[in-house]
Amino acid sequence: GDSVTQTEGLVTLTKGLPVMLNCTYQTTYSPFLFWYVQHLNEAPKLLLKSSTDNKRTEHQGFYATLHKSSSSFHLQKSSVQLSDSALYFCALSETLYNVLYFGSGTKLTVEP
Amino acid sequence: NAGVIQTPRHKVTGKGQEATLWCEPISGHSAVFWYRQTIVQGLEFLTYFRNQAPIDDSGMPKERFSAQMPNQSHSTLKIQSTQPQDSAVYLCASSSGTKGAETLYFGSGTRLTVL
Numbered sequence: 742g743d744s745v746t747q748t749e750g751l752v753t754l755t756k757g758l759p760v761m762l763n764c765t766y767q768t769t770y771s772p773f774l775f776w777y778v779q780h781l782n783e784a785p786k787l788l789l790k791s792s793t794d795n796k797r798t799e800h801q802g803f804y805a806t807l808h809k810s811s812s813s814f815h816l817q818k819s820s821v822q823l824s825d826s827a828l829y830f831c832a833l834s835e836t837l838y839n840v841l842y843f844g845s846g847t848k849l850t851v852e853p
Numbered sequence: 854n855a856g857v858i859q860t861p862r863h864k865v866t867g868k869g870q871e872a873t874l875w876c877e878p879i880s881g882h883s884a885v886f887w888y889r890q891t892i893v894q895g896l897e898f899l900t901y902f903r904n905q906a907p908i909d910d911s912g913m914p915k916e917r918f919s920a921q922m923p924n925q926s927h928s929t930l931k932i933q934s935t936q937p938q939d940s941a942v943y944l945c946a947s948s949s950g951t952k953g954a955e956t957l958y959f960g961s962g963t964r965l966t967v968l
Contacts, residue, residue: 783961784856784857784944784959784960784961784962785896785944785959786959787956787957790956830895830896832896839884839886839901839903839948839950839955840886840898840901840909841886841898841957842898843888843895843896843897843898844895845894845895846895846896
């Protein structure tokens, strides 16, 4: 079945440093990949999504590129801010089927 | 647009009691999803409706969990004979999707605590 793997459970960084959160997936179908962000006591919200191979997608300073050859969709930002502290979930959906399957999440903490 | 509305925000039940969670999707959205969030398991898919019809309940624990969508403006998730392991945040989401891979809009969730 479909699955998403996020290898880092916790990431702690100092403000201004770059970050990369890993996401790999398994599916036999043509995938859509998503990153959702959940701030403390809030609902998860879409950060960015992609279905196009090798094309970078960006939003709010974050970016990710879907690489179908390596089944990856890593999330990056060049300079993290205190407000980026949150839970980040990678998710997978099949093209014709709307259910999102989420990874286990990565908690990003940005320190001053 | 008020977004997805979930009630109650918090619910505490005793072991063996019933819990009913409510979700009002965004007006005009045709798909409604239920997820369960715990620290250990993360976000688990439970069940999914499209145009009020149940499409996929593969994530639902079979014996005590049930979900319904009697009309386009609300869905309920019912847990009978609640157990401590049912303690979690239950999230409802809706999407406008008539096709796959639409953005899901989540509610703020219901935090269920089973004592």
